[in-house]
Amino acid sequence: MTQLSVQSILQTDLNARTVGIAVSALVLLAIVYQLWLYPYFFSPIRKVPGPKGSLLDWRYVLFGEFPKIMRGEAGIVQREWAKEYGTIIRAVGPFGISRMMFLSPTAVHKVLVSDWVEYPRPSFMRNILGIVAGYGLLTVTGDEHRQMRRFMNPAFSIPSLSAQTHMYYKPIYDLVDIIKGKIKDTSGNVFHVYDLMSMVTLDIICLTAFGYECDSLHNPKNELADAYHKLLDLQSGQNLARLIAVVSLPGMPKLIKSEWLYNHRHWLRNWSHLKALSIMIECMHRIERVSSKILSDANAHATAVASSDSTLKGKKDVMSLLVQARMNESDGSGYKMSDSMMMQQVLTFLGAGHETTASGLTWTLWLLATHPEIQSKLRGALLPTLWLLATHPEIQSKLRGALLPVIAEHPNPDVRTLKSIEYLDYVVMESLRVMPPVPMTIRQAGKSDFIDGVWIPKGTLFYIAIRVINTYKGFWGEDAEEFRPERWGKLNEAPAYHPLHSLQTFINGPHHCIGKTMAIVEMKAVLAYVHATASHFSLLDHETHFDSVFSIIIANFEFAPAYVGQTTRPTAAVTMSMLFYNLVSVKPLD
Numbered sequence: 001m002t003q004l005s006v007q008s009i010l011q012t013d014l015n016a017r018t019v020g021i022a023v024s025a026l027v028l029l030a031i032v033y034q035l036w037l038y039p040y041f042f043s044p045i046r047k048v049p050g051p052k053g054s055l056l057d058w059r060y061v062l063f064g065e066f067p068k069i070m071r072g073e074a075g076i077v078q079r080e081w082a083k084e085y086g087t088i089i090r091a092v093g094p095f096g097i098s099r100m101m102f103l104s105p106t107a108v109h110k111v112l113v114s115d116w117v118e119y120p121r122p123s124f125m126r127n128i129l130g131i132v133a134g135y136g137l138l139t140v141t142g143d144e145h146r147q148m149r150r151f152m153n154p155a156f157s158i159p160s161l162s163a164q165t166h167m168y169y170k171p172i173y174d175l176v177d178i179i180k181g182k183i184k185d186t187s188g189n190v191f192h193v194y195d196l197m198s199m200v201t202l203d204i205i206c207l208t209a210f211g212y213e214c215d216s217l218h219n220p221k222n223e224l225a226d227a228y229h230k231l232l233d234l235q236s237g238q239n240l241a242r243l244i245a246v247v248s249l250p251g252m253p254k255l256i257k258s259e260w261l262y263n264h265r266h267w268l269r270n271w272s273h274l275k276a277l278s279i280m281i282e283c284m285h286r287i288e289r290v291s292s293k294i295l296s297d298a299n300a301h302a303t304a305v306a307s308s309d310s311t312l313k314g315k316k317d318v319m320s321l322l323v324q325a326r327m328n329e330s331d332g333s334g335y336k337m338s339d340s341m342m343m344q345q346v347l348t349f350l351g352a353g354h355e356t357t358a359s360g361l362t363w364t365l366w367l368l369a370t371h372p373e374i375q376s377k378l379r380g381a382l383l384p385t386l387w388l389l390a391t392h393p394e395i396q397s398k399l400r401g402a403l404l405p406v407i408a409e410h411p412n413p414d415v416r417t418l419k420s421i422e423y424l425d426y427v428v429m430e431s432l433r434v435m436p437p438v439p440m441t442i443r444q445a446g447k448s449d450f451i452d453g454v455w456i457p458k459g460t461l462f463y464i465a466i467r468v469i470n471t472y473k474g475f476w477g478e479d480a481e482e483f484r485p486e487r488w489g490k491l492n493e494a495p496a497y498h499p500l501h502s503l504q505t506f507i508n509g510p511h512h513c514i515g516k517t518m519a520i521v522e523m524k525a526v527l528a529y530v531h532a533t534a535s536h537f538s539l540l541d542h543e544t545h546f547d548s549v550f551s552i553i554i555a556n557f558e559f560a561p562a563y564v565g566q567t568t569r570p571t572a573a574v575t576m577s578m579l580f581y582n583l584v585s586v587k588p589l590d
Ligand code: HEM
Pocket: 121, 137, 138, 139, 149, 209, 348, 349, 352, 353, 354, 356, 357, 360, 436, 437, 438, 441, 442, 504, 505, 506, 507, 510, 511, 512, 513, 514, 515, 516, 518, 519, 520
């Protein structure tokens, strides 16, 4: 080898090493900039008040406040920040990315209502929602969302809801019979309330959204119920963090939905961190299989109705209404939902309309179990008619004479009847206020702009802190964190209550929950189970059928904690499922 070639090899080696060192230094600098320099020394929002950890703690530098949020009770870590720092808060999350939390009505209005198109759900959130609840209304934004929402609104209107309410009652009767049966033969009177609520709400959403009889109350192992049960068991802060990490990798959301990964899902079981992902993929696949059958049944029925001369009746469940609307293209906007998009909506209704309502009901029963005085007041509010009738037989028979013809036609209470029971309304709204089933949502700035006088750069994430706003003392008064249904009768006494801004359980603006009224009516129907069919009335006659006007879950059963000193708390995941315990003791009233 000549001296020249040795020199040139050495030179090339040196160059390669120099380039390697330079690249490593640049990567290191980029990491240092992203994790230390930008968030704490350069970011325009670095001086906004908020929690701060030690910059020498590598875990804090890497993950910021995220572990604290995920370990804590849903929404409570953020509530403590609000107490300490006020209504404009900044916190650093994983990888040095800042989050802003605004509580003022003007800021929340800007992000959710007036400038909503500029503040969409961030892509990692759309992907998580898309994977578990379909790439339907929950994941679109802007014009696509406007058109889709306009097309779907009529199926959720009050007239449609009124036509669906009677469908609630079969699952509710079944639920009461099951509880009574279990108490009678009894292995004890302590129940997993969440499991029961999850089954009854799944059966109700299947009937009202698709006219599909799931009957998970009698067949808890049926394909759909079992898949949801397993999916919901995976809900934990840790699994949510893993899912966020996975879907943030380029191409992963598509891969997770692919047939290929479904066929090779057993590979994932070999890594303990990915086991939950493998279960999720399997469950979603099963849910999609049932959903596709639901959709093809709805299509077949609508086609049969359209081609028959009124021998078949048009069904009133949400999906049938959508299929009929698509056939008629009656909204005149030229928008036509594709088959695959209809399929995504089936997943969305199942995903968004089942677990949320189950969680709302479970927390309401827990709050009633731990506030016996409110429980008996609610029972009193539901029963005065009964009591009056029981103690005044002459009024009873007179009333029955007037009621029976109506009752014969409408044996179960409709939307208006449920709405007229004032204290029931207070209890449901108060429970949804202090224990909102979706405790928080997220948005991302699509533009740089001032909000509440602070310059917020494009890309900043926002915590829409539903539970914090719902229980903020500045809006609701000193007792804001307490469960006190009476406040709903005296809202004018709250210091700064605003009907649009102080309660964000279903959020505000164009993305507000399309199922809000459906969920509230359903919760009331389950809690207040009214049964008005028989000819003879005796107060609290539980063994025989309930007679006359109101027989109610709350009137049927007394709820209490399963044992003295029992506590529970909500997980910091997407919805507020109960962590540790969802046992509640249920006693028949006598
Ligand atoms: C107590 C029960 C419920 C609660 C607390 C609840 C809460 C919410 C919240 C907070 C959002 C906004 C999410 C966001 O934009 O980040 C939302 C959206 C939505 N919810 Fe609900 N929900 C409930 C029941 C239902 C039911 C029964 C259905 C339907 C069958 C439903 C369907 C939807 C849909 C489709 C959206 C997306 C709306 C849009 O972006 O236009 N929800 N819900």
